[in-house]
Amino acid sequence: MCLGIPGEIVEILPDQPDLAKVDVSGVRRAINIGLITDDEPRPGDWILIHVGFALSKIDEAEAKATLDFLEGVGQAYADEMEALRESGIE
Template sequence: MCLGIPGEVIEIVGGQPDLALVEVSGVRRAVNIALLEDDGIAPGDWILIHVGFALSKIDEEEARAAMEFLEGLGQAYEDEITALRDSGDD
């Protein structure tokens, strides 16, 4: 199962305006934000992420509700976080 997960933008990667450092459940990864160019993404914003791409900008309340739902899925959510954490390993 593939999930869209909410993450908080920590910073826009210098010299690469299509990338943002995003935190999801304590895991930080670079995420492609090019699809949201018109939304004016900035640190502190919340975005919905799927396979390394930001799909939409969401508010903090929506992000919190989505996280509660995802955490309720149990193993599927844990698998997604593990995949996110492992994606930084080369």
């Protein structure tokens, strides 16, 4: 199962403006934010991430509720977090 996971943008990479450093439950990765064109992502924004791409911006309350739910799902969430830890966009 593939999940969309909330993450908080920590910084937009200055040399690659389509990439942002994003914190997902303590794991930081470069995520492609180029698909979000209607409302420019900024540090502090929450985004929904799937396979290394930000799909949409979400508010912090929705992000927290989604993370709580995903942690309750168990193994699917653990698998997705492991995949995130092992991934990397350069």
